[in-house]
Amino acid sequence: MEDPPPALSVQPIGWLRTGKTLKFHALHQPRESIAEINRIELRKDSRFEGALRDLNGFSRIWLVWWFHRNPNWRPMVLPPRGPAVRRGVFATRSPHRPNPIGISAVQLIDVSRLTLHVGPCDLVDGTPILDIKPYLPAYDAFPAEKSGWWEEVESVERASPQFTIHWAPLARKQRDWLRSNWNVDFSDRMCELLGRDPSPHRSRRIKKRRSGGFEIGCGAWRAIFSLDLTRVTILEITPAYPLRFLIDPERPGITDCDAQIDFLKHWPEKD
Numbered sequence: 216m217e218d219p220p221p222a223l224s225v226q227p228i229g230w231l232r233t234g235k236t237l238k239f240h241a242l243h244q245p246r247e248s249i250a251e252i253n254r255i256e257l258r259k260d261s262r263f264e265g266a267l268r269d270l271n272g273f274s275r276i277w278l279v280w281w282f283h284r285n286p287n288w289r290p291m292v293l294p295p296r297g298p299a300v301r302r303g304v305f306a307t308r309s310p311h312r313p314n315p316i317g318i319s320a321v322q323l324i325d326v327s328r329l330t331l332h333v334g335p336c337d338l339v340d341g342t343p344i345l346d347i348k349p350y351l352p353a354y355d356a357f358p359a360e361k362s363g364w365w366e367e368v369e370s371v372e373r374a375s376p377q378f379t380i381h382w383a384p385l386a387r388k389q390r391d392w393l394r395s396n397w398n399v400d401f402s403d404r405m406c407e408l409l410g411r412d413p414s415p416h417r418s419r420r421i422k423k424r425r426s427g428g429f430e431i432g433c434g435a436w437r438a439i440f441s442l443d444l445t446r447v448t449i450l451e452i453t454p455a456y457p458l459r460f461l462i463d464p465e466r467p468g469i470t471d472c473d474a475q476i477d478f479l480k481h482w483p484e485k486d
């Protein structure tokens with residue numbers, strides 16, 4: 216067997232700061248219709264003030280970044296949109312890549328010393344930024360090119376019914392309680408996924424429940440829902456972890472751990 220080539224090393228030039236702490240919070244690609252301001256803080260120990268000169272005149276930049284929350288890669292992945300068909304990872308934008316590098320073309324709002332404000336993006340908080348390049352429409356945009364399997368997905372989605380989302384009183388109360396007491400809110404992202412296609416799917420984390428109905432995993436939470444033709448009703452929210460895990464000192468670092476424990480005081484686990 217041939218030796219693998221020597222590793223190449225890179226250092227982040229900075230990090231993205233955003234309110235999105237969970238992968239579930241980040242969109243699959245930046246969506247322009249969302250009013251959102253995120254911050255990139257560049258390292259102070261390098262000569263990046265000079266490197267940023269002249270960037271202010273560009274309204275869009277490429278971010279080249281590292282999927283730092285991904286422990287592994289897979290040759291075939293299940294894209295979150297479209298039918299449950301695995302695709303070669305190089306034919307997707309999946310985070311599970313051999314070199315976990317992401318690219319996003321984002322609006323540049325302003326540059327102020329070593330801080331850049333950018334528009335909607337699909338990166339989570341703390342993502343290491345490897346490089347920044349100006350977006351040049353003359354070289355970077357080819358809207359007429361073919362998009363392989365993705366074109367099929369889009370045409371199936373266009374022809375499919377749109378699902379409407381309704382909140383049962385219990386789920387609405389739980390959602391509002393989480394928002395106001397713990398600033399936890401996953402409803403936009405969840406409604407986007409369910410509105411497009413609520414059928415069971417591994418990477419959308421939707422499954423059928425043995426006891427009836429369906430559930431969707433939303434970061435550290437789960438929502439239980441029913442489906443009646445094109446009507447989705449969110450019935451209830453539950454923590455994704457059982458209480459015995461949440462209070463187990465051998466399992467530190469569970470996301471939203473305190474919020475989940477508090478939630479269970481109001482809505483205890485069912486047997």
Ligand SMILES: C[S@@+](CC[C@H](N)C(=O)[O-])C[C@H]1O[C@@H](n2cnc3c(N)ncnc32)[C@H](O)[C@@H]1O
Nearest residue numbers: 238241242243282283284308317318338339342
């Ligand atoms: C489908 S990828 C697309 C990324 C990029 N626009 C691209 O095309 O290379 C976007 C998803 O990556 C995940 N993600 C964002 N930041 C990440 C990080 N730092 N580590 C691992 N996964 C991340 C989020 O779940 C987000 O929805």
